[in-house]
Amino acid sequence: MKLKVKVTIRQYLSILFSLAYTKPLMILLVSFASLLVLWIALYHxxxxxxxxPVIYQYITLLLIAVIQPMVIFITIIRNYYSSNHLRETLDMDxxxxxxxxxxxxxxxxxEILWPKIYKIVEKKQWFLIYQNN
Structure with missing residues:
Protein backbone atom coordinates (compact mmCIF):
# COMPACT_ATOMS: atom_id res chain seq x y z
CA MET A 1 0.00 0.00 0.00
CA LYS A 2 1.38 3.41 -0.95
CA LEU A 3 0.63 6.60 0.96
CA LYS A 4 1.54 10.24 0.45
CA VAL A 5 1.65 12.29 3.65
CA LYS A 6 2.20 16.00 4.30
CA VAL A 7 2.08 17.07 7.95
CA THR A 8 1.12 20.70 8.53
CA ILE A 9 2.19 22.67 11.57
CA ARG A 10 -1.40 22.72 12.82
CA GLN A 11 -1.65 18.92 12.60
CA TYR A 12 1.73 18.50 14.28
CA LEU A 13 0.74 20.83 17.13
CA SER A 14 -2.56 19.03 17.57
CA ILE A 15 -1.12 15.53 17.82
CA LEU A 16 1.78 16.47 20.09
CA PHE A 17 -0.39 18.50 22.47
CA SER A 18 -2.86 15.63 22.67
CA LEU A 19 -0.02 13.18 23.34
CA ALA A 20 1.48 15.45 26.00
CA TYR A 21 -1.76 16.12 27.84
CA THR A 22 -2.89 12.49 27.98
CA LYS A 23 0.11 11.42 30.06
CA PRO A 24 -0.77 10.66 33.70
CA LEU A 25 1.58 13.30 35.12
CA MET A 26 0.10 16.01 32.92
CA ILE A 27 -3.44 14.96 33.85
CA LEU A 28 -2.41 15.20 37.50
CA LEU A 29 -0.92 18.69 37.00
CA VAL A 30 -3.98 19.98 35.14
CA SER A 31 -6.24 18.52 37.84
CA PHE A 32 -4.15 20.25 40.50
CA ALA A 33 -4.40 23.55 38.59
CA SER A 34 -8.17 23.10 38.36
CA LEU A 35 -8.35 22.65 42.12
CA LEU A 36 -6.28 25.81 42.59
CA VAL A 37 -8.64 27.75 40.33
CA LEU A 38 -11.62 26.40 42.27
CA TRP A 39 -10.01 27.32 45.60
CA ILE A 40 -9.17 30.86 44.45
CA ALA A 41 -12.61 31.40 42.90
CA LEU A 42 -14.49 30.09 45.94
CA TYR A 43 -12.37 32.22 48.26
CA HIS A 44 -12.95 35.44 46.29
CA PRO A 53 -4.53 31.85 48.83
CA VAL A 54 -1.01 33.22 49.12
CA ILE A 55 1.34 34.22 46.35
CA TYR A 56 2.66 30.64 46.00
CA GLN A 57 -0.72 29.36 44.84
CA TYR A 58 -0.94 32.09 42.20
CA ILE A 59 2.61 31.37 41.01
CA THR A 60 1.91 27.63 40.82
CA LEU A 61 -1.26 28.29 38.85
CA LEU A 62 0.62 30.59 36.48
CA LEU A 63 3.34 27.99 35.93
CA ILE A 64 0.89 25.16 35.21
CA ALA A 65 -1.73 27.08 33.23
CA VAL A 66 0.41 29.52 31.23
CA ILE A 67 4.14 28.83 31.29
CA GLN A 68 4.01 25.06 30.78
CA PRO A 69 1.74 25.13 27.67
CA MET A 70 3.82 27.99 26.27
CA VAL A 71 7.05 26.01 26.68
CA ILE A 72 5.46 22.94 25.07
CA PHE A 73 4.17 25.10 22.20
CA ILE A 74 7.55 26.75 21.57
CA THR A 75 9.32 23.37 21.69
CA ILE A 76 6.91 21.85 19.17
CA ILE A 77 7.27 24.83 16.81
CA ARG A 78 11.07 24.73 17.07
CA ASN A 79 11.16 20.98 16.37
CA TYR A 80 8.83 21.28 13.39
CA TYR A 81 10.77 24.05 11.69
CA SER A 82 14.19 22.54 12.44
CA SER A 83 13.29 19.25 10.73
CA ASN A 84 13.15 19.20 6.95
CA HIS A 85 11.61 15.73 7.06
CA LEU A 86 8.48 16.93 8.85
CA ARG A 87 7.81 19.73 6.38
CA GLU A 88 8.28 17.66 3.22
CA THR A 89 5.76 15.41 1.55
CA LEU A 90 6.55 11.82 2.54
CA ASP A 91 5.97 8.86 0.23
CA MET A 92 5.33 5.74 2.30
CA ASP A 93 5.23 2.20 1.00
CA GLU A 111 13.37 1.48 5.77
CA ILE A 112 11.78 0.06 8.91
CA LEU A 113 11.45 -3.69 9.30
CA TRP A 114 8.20 -4.84 10.91
CA PRO A 115 10.02 -6.71 13.73
CA LYS A 116 11.62 -3.37 14.75
CA ILE A 117 8.17 -1.87 15.37
CA TYR A 118 7.06 -2.41 18.95
CA LYS A 119 3.82 -0.44 19.08
CA ILE A 120 1.18 0.95 16.72
CA VAL A 121 -1.43 3.32 18.15
CA GLU A 122 -4.57 4.33 16.30
CA LYS A 123 -5.82 7.84 17.03
CA LYS A 124 -8.85 9.55 15.55
CA GLN A 125 -6.95 10.89 12.52
CA TRP A 126 -3.53 9.28 12.96
CA PHE A 127 -1.67 6.01 13.10
CA LEU A 128 1.39 6.36 15.32
CA ILE A 129 4.16 3.85 14.66
CA TYR A 130 6.76 3.41 17.41
CA GLN A 131 10.03 1.72 16.48
CA ASN A 132 13.10 0.39 18.26
CA ASN A 133 16.37 1.91 17.13
Whole structure:
Protein backbone atom coordinates (compact mmCIF):
# COMPACT_ATOMS: atom_id res chain seq x y z
CA MET A 1 0.00 0.00 0.00
CA LYS A 2 1.38 3.41 -0.95
CA LEU A 3 0.63 6.60 0.96
CA LYS A 4 1.54 10.24 0.45
CA VAL A 5 1.65 12.29 3.65
CA LYS A 6 2.20 16.00 4.30
CA VAL A 7 2.08 17.07 7.95
CA THR A 8 1.12 20.70 8.53
CA ILE A 9 2.19 22.67 11.57
CA ARG A 10 -1.40 22.72 12.82
CA GLN A 11 -1.65 18.92 12.60
CA TYR A 12 1.73 18.50 14.28
CA LEU A 13 0.74 20.83 17.13
CA SER A 14 -2.56 19.03 17.57
CA ILE A 15 -1.12 15.53 17.82
CA LEU A 16 1.78 16.47 20.09
CA PHE A 17 -0.39 18.50 22.47
CA SER A 18 -2.86 15.63 22.67
CA LEU A 19 -0.02 13.18 23.34
CA ALA A 20 1.48 15.45 26.00
CA TYR A 21 -1.76 16.12 27.84
CA THR A 22 -2.89 12.49 27.98
CA LYS A 23 0.11 11.42 30.06
CA PRO A 24 -0.77 10.66 33.70
CA LEU A 25 1.58 13.30 35.12
CA MET A 26 0.10 16.01 32.92
CA ILE A 27 -3.44 14.96 33.85
CA LEU A 28 -2.41 15.20 37.50
CA LEU A 29 -0.92 18.69 37.00
CA VAL A 30 -3.98 19.98 35.14
CA SER A 31 -6.24 18.52 37.84
CA PHE A 32 -4.15 20.25 40.50
CA ALA A 33 -4.40 23.55 38.59
CA SER A 34 -8.17 23.10 38.36
CA LEU A 35 -8.35 22.65 42.12
CA LEU A 36 -6.28 25.81 42.59
CA VAL A 37 -8.64 27.75 40.33
CA LEU A 38 -11.62 26.40 42.27
CA TRP A 39 -10.01 27.32 45.60
CA ILE A 40 -9.17 30.86 44.45
CA ALA A 41 -12.61 31.40 42.90
CA LEU A 42 -14.49 30.09 45.94
CA TYR A 43 -12.37 32.22 48.26
CA HIS A 44 -12.95 35.44 46.29
CA UNK A 45 -16.67 34.73 45.85
CA UNK A 46 -16.88 34.05 49.59
CA UNK A 47 -18.96 30.93 49.01
CA UNK A 48 -16.97 28.76 51.40
CA UNK A 49 -14.86 29.69 54.36
CA UNK A 50 -11.50 28.81 52.79
CA UNK A 51 -8.06 30.10 53.77
CA UNK A 52 -6.75 32.98 51.73
CA PRO A 53 -4.53 31.85 48.83
CA VAL A 54 -1.01 33.22 49.12
CA ILE A 55 1.34 34.22 46.35
CA TYR A 56 2.66 30.64 46.00
CA GLN A 57 -0.72 29.36 44.84
CA TYR A 58 -0.94 32.09 42.20
CA ILE A 59 2.61 31.37 41.01
CA THR A 60 1.91 27.63 40.82
CA LEU A 61 -1.26 28.29 38.85
CA LEU A 62 0.62 30.59 36.48
CA LEU A 63 3.34 27.99 35.93
CA ILE A 64 0.89 25.16 35.21
CA ALA A 65 -1.73 27.08 33.23
CA VAL A 66 0.41 29.52 31.23
CA ILE A 67 4.14 28.83 31.29
CA GLN A 68 4.01 25.06 30.78
CA PRO A 69 1.74 25.13 27.67
CA MET A 70 3.82 27.99 26.27
CA VAL A 71 7.05 26.01 26.68
CA ILE A 72 5.46 22.94 25.07
CA PHE A 73 4.17 25.10 22.20
CA ILE A 74 7.55 26.75 21.57
CA THR A 75 9.32 23.37 21.69
CA ILE A 76 6.91 21.85 19.17
CA ILE A 77 7.27 24.83 16.81
CA ARG A 78 11.07 24.73 17.07
CA ASN A 79 11.16 20.98 16.37
CA TYR A 80 8.83 21.28 13.39
CA TYR A 81 10.77 24.05 11.69
CA SER A 82 14.19 22.54 12.44
CA SER A 83 13.29 19.25 10.73
CA ASN A 84 13.15 19.20 6.95
CA HIS A 85 11.61 15.73 7.06
CA LEU A 86 8.48 16.93 8.85
CA ARG A 87 7.81 19.73 6.38
CA GLU A 88 8.28 17.66 3.22
CA THR A 89 5.76 15.41 1.55
CA LEU A 90 6.55 11.82 2.54
CA ASP A 91 5.97 8.86 0.23
CA MET A 92 5.33 5.74 2.30
CA ASP A 93 5.23 2.20 1.00
CA UNK A 94 3.81 -0.37 3.41
CA UNK A 95 5.12 -3.75 2.26
CA UNK A 96 4.76 -7.15 3.92
CA UNK A 97 8.27 -7.11 5.39
CA UNK A 98 9.02 -3.40 5.86
CA UNK A 99 7.91 0.21 5.65
CA UNK A 100 9.80 2.41 3.21
CA UNK A 101 9.65 6.18 3.66
CA UNK A 102 11.07 8.61 1.14
CA UNK A 103 10.93 12.40 1.37
CA UNK A 104 9.55 14.20 -1.67
CA UNK A 105 12.72 16.21 -2.17
CA UNK A 106 14.87 13.06 -1.97
CA UNK A 107 16.46 14.46 1.18
CA UNK A 108 16.02 11.24 3.10
CA UNK A 109 15.10 7.58 2.74
CA UNK A 110 14.31 5.14 5.54
CA GLU A 111 13.37 1.48 5.77
CA ILE A 112 11.78 0.06 8.91
CA LEU A 113 11.45 -3.69 9.30
CA TRP A 114 8.20 -4.84 10.91
CA PRO A 115 10.02 -6.71 13.73
CA LYS A 116 11.62 -3.37 14.75
CA ILE A 117 8.17 -1.87 15.37
CA TYR A 118 7.06 -2.41 18.95
CA LYS A 119 3.82 -0.44 19.08
CA ILE A 120 1.18 0.95 16.72
CA VAL A 121 -1.43 3.32 18.15
CA GLU A 122 -4.57 4.33 16.30
CA LYS A 123 -5.82 7.84 17.03
CA LYS A 124 -8.85 9.55 15.55
CA GLN A 125 -6.95 10.89 12.52
CA TRP A 126 -3.53 9.28 12.96
CA PHE A 127 -1.67 6.01 13.10
CA LEU A 128 1.39 6.36 15.32
CA ILE A 129 4.16 3.85 14.66
CA TYR A 130 6.76 3.41 17.41
CA GLN A 131 10.03 1.72 16.48
CA ASN A 132 13.10 0.39 18.26
CA ASN A 133 16.37 1.91 17.13
Missing amino acids: LEILNLPE LAEDEIRIRAGGESFYM
